[in-house]
Amino acid sequence: MTTARFEAVLARLYVDDALRRRFLADPVGEAARAGLDPGEARALAAVDAVDLEMAARSFAHKRARAPRRLGWLAGLLGR
């Protein structure tokens, strides 16, 4: 078990607040609506709601961080 489809749903759960709210209200139903088979839906529905929310917030914080800079090393080394 674990298909690309399963990972796609998990990725959306991490980044999509509205989907996550719907999922936490009806985990098995929302997983099935996302196209997962019953085994995958049960596996996803077993996720801990508090941990899922904390993980999603952590990822959102990371996404919000400033982009990395380039060119500073060349300047530092005088090239």
Add this chain to the structure above:
Amino acid sequence: MTADRVGLGWRPELAAGILVNRERIDVVEVIADDYVGAGRRALHALRTLARQVPLWLHGVGLGLASAEHVDGRRLDGIARVVGAVEPEGWSEHLAFVRGGGVEIGHLAAPPRNAATVEGAARNLARCRTVVGALPLVENVATLIHPPGSDRDEPRWITDVTAASGAPLLLDLHNLHANAANAGFDALDALGRLPLPRVGVVHLAGGRWIGPGDRRRLLDDHLHAVPDQVFALLETLAARVRQPLTVILERDGAYPPMEALLAELGHARRALAAGRRRARRAAA
């Protein structure tokens, strides 16, 4: 045996401090993704740095531990950087970072099961072909027990490294955080990892988040390395024979350089203490 080495993650904010304290820093680690798409000038500068100090490249964006195939363009980009810089080696995470075209934006722990073992092994074989060398693969921190898992983390990492032949970059703060969050013993887990494969070690710090009865340790790289992580490093050094390259990761809230150098000193002492333990045990 080559000596253990201790160094720092190269960040723009730390660069000047690293260069003026080179005699106390054995090795640096540079984020490879920062240089994907970089021009010749930036790559030449990084190559010049690699000629002055032992340098590792560290990838964060390939998402190797996935049922999806590694993105060819991203991998080509990493291969270009590795080819231009000629580092001592390169590393990536055992994480998935996107799915179905959705970017998570960070390193997510994949479901720990046979499918992701197979997917990671396939993606690592692709890395070897395209880049010319296998990366060391790093364990990731997670706030969540990955849904869809059928085995624990030490078992899964052992399976991935056995299937791929990849060496291991062991992040001891990730191990410490996962143990705290999932309620397992970090020392026991350390003993179940494929320790002879460990070539590089990461050290970092974090902070507690979440409600009081559901606190979780977040690996944020913004705090000092806790004593428990140095204790794990000492134990690791006591249990393996190969030399270790230890990298301190710090990604913000930078303290004075002297504080980071003190942490490197702490790491050196932990390594030395572990090696002494091993010698006493063998005597």
